Amino acid sequence: MNDPFSYRLQWAERVAFALGMLVLVGPVFSHRFHFTTDRPAHVYNASLILQKLTGSIPGDAGWDFTPVPVPNWLGHALLALLLIPFETPEASKALHVLILAGLPIALRALALQRGPGPPWRAHLIFPFAVHVPFAMGYYNFCLGLLVFVLFICQWYHIEAHANATGSTRRYVVLASLLVLLYLAHLVPFGFALGWLGIHSLFHWAGQTCNGGTRRRELLRSSLRALCACLPALVLLVWYQVGQQREESWGPPTPDRWEQLSRPFQLVDFPAERSLWGASVLAVLMALAQGLLSAHQQERRGRIRVFEAVIVGVALLLQATLPNFWGKGIDILMRLALITHLCVLFWVLALPQRRSSSLWIPFMVLPIMIMQQQIRGEEQERNNERMRACHAVAMRVIPGGSVAIVSFDWLGSHLPELAFADRNVLNLSNYEFINPHFPLRWSDSTMTARAAAPEHPLDVLEPWSNVPGTRLIAADHILVIGPPQDDAQRQALDLLRTSLRGTHPEEEGDGNYRLYSRANGQFNSETRISKASIGTARSVPFQK
Known part of the structure; x- marks a missing residue:
């Protein structure tokens, strides 16, 4: 040739x-936040592996290989x-x-x-x-x-x-x-x-x-x-x-x-x-x-x-x-x-x-371009959702713990990209109960969970992404998405009642609420939606 x-x-x-x-x-x-559903979870857990290998976390961090x-x-x-x-x-x-x-x-x-x-x-x-x-x-x-x-x-x-x-x-x-x-x-x-x-x-x-x-x-x-x-x-x-x-x-x-x-x-x-x-x-x-x-x-x-x-x-x-x-x-x-x-x-x-x-490239290239045009709108919408949730999750205190209550299964992993940057312990880490995953909860962590006293928030376990998650033990509770049905609305009401606060209902979707612990109690809520990135406001609980 x-x-x-x-x-x-x-x-x-x-x-x-x-x-x-x-x-x-x-x-x-x-887009900086190119969306795939499990992307944040993979990055977060990779950061835990890196911390474990480099010894940058305490030995009793709560998980093992x-x-x-x-x-x-x-x-x-x-x-x-x-x-x-x-x-x-x-x-x-x-x-x-x-x-x-x-x-x-x-x-x-x-x-x-x-x-x-x-x-x-x-x-x-x-x-x-x-x-x-x-x-x-x-x-x-x-x-x-x-x-x-x-x-x-x-x-x-x-x-x-x-x-x-x-x-x-x-x-x-x-x-x-x-x-x-x-x-x-x-x-x-x-x-x-x-x-x-x-x-x-x-x-x-x-x-x-x-x-x-x-x-x-x-x-x-x-x-x-x-x-x-x-x-x-x-x-x-x-x-x-x-x-x-x-x-x-x-x-x-x-x-x-x-x-x-x-x-x-x-x-x-x-x-x-x-x-x-x-x-x-x-x-x-x-x-x-x-x-x-x-x-x-x-x-x-x-x-x-x-x-x-x-x-x-x-x-x-x-x-x-x-x-x-x-x-x-x-x-x-x-x-x-x-x-x-x-x-x-x-x-x-x-x-x-x-x-x-x-003839192959003349047939393949137009197909690829049309594929991206068809998929582009949904991809861009998901990219923005990830960006919005990332902005909220970055308000979590570095080194703290967080539990997630998600009314949107597609968004349950979104905040974990920020958790990787904040060295946060995600108590709702689904991968840790997956037997095919490299990391797992330590035996001491599982024993402590089993011995913890009961709390009304324990009934929110189905929405916390991981069976056994103790929401009351977290430094932060992150609520993802507005409730979609009566059961989810009752769950959100229970969360607000248990945290001794009442707040107006969120409007639309793409909303994220972050409850933070202060002086041993949850006493504030940060409310951020896609439409209000950069203009977040803190609303104190009403006693």
Whole structure:
């Protein structure tokens, strides 16, 4: 590919890929508080991990490390590192850029491995790079997708250099990626193990059909792959033996095949669904083009069908795997993302001509721009909600404790971004009762909670985000959102009565109230809404 035409095609692909990257990550830089649902919780808990590791908090701070190697470590570890040079909003935005930009870059690297010519087909990932798990702030799973693609890249690299020197080092890299994949999320980790198993069976079957040639080399590579899996498998067994059990919750999914499209529809608009359909059409067109090219080149060599088998296995799991809900886990939605990735792997593995996929960026870039226009209004509204809640939460006394009463589940994590800056102990930290999380409440804290005397505010436990939260023990109580029904209004009245204060009702949504303790009693309330940022006023309790 030294002719001028091929050289120009390579540069055209690079420019188009760079444009796609700019469109993809642009919204992250449009607002300091780029909203994802669980973003504040991840940043807050990463700050606790950093404080624990650096010894900047007392030994009896109220929480400990989970004694078993749970998954969901990778995102928190990266955020803890990013919190060293960056402030909390910028640290999480850096992670957003890594997640959004890393997946296309990794897939492009895989495309360069799979065949000659510009990797136009890697551009097909752009419309799928922003999905519901990312919008929900499931950073560990999103990082798991990225590491999964890197794992596939490394495996094909090993396969392409099977007879070269340095194979041990390449398997060490593979083992490291599997450990990272385990520490990210179990769904892509499990599929990576399945990928290795199916790949080995596929090659063993092929060698049997070919009369048993190269069986010794195949056995040696299979044993090395098994050794590469051992460190991650040891962590998995350790976790399964030592983990606490968490009951499944949530309604069953009525239509499991609907899950194949649901992860890519961030808003419930017909235009959003149409754009997802256009994205799928682009992938199918590239797949059909590749199959046609493979048919025309069939005489030149055997067509690879392993990727097609993997897609079939993913679809079979989609059809048969029981769906269940746990802490942030909807198996079918995550498996849908893995399935779409495997389809793209299949597309990348098929042969292509030099300029046969030049149409892809001209189809993908308009889809991305329209996606952002459709999603932009809701994203901006959520960005402003996070900014408003952050302004209120920054009034919490540094080093104090706070309990959250949230009438809006979407906003229950919003103030935790500020808590990370204030070194605040969040008594409503839901992650601390999640058995799959790196930190947990210490035994002494749980004992103190159980021994505390009863108080009327204890009945507000369902709205405090964490069962067992003692609102009366907090230095601050932060109320998020106006009550939506009679039960929530009664809960707010009980809160005000228990704190011996009466206040006018809030109007509209997006309101936040902060009750602060003074001289051992709660005696003031700061009332701030989105419309009154910068003009907050304190209202004393009426005795």
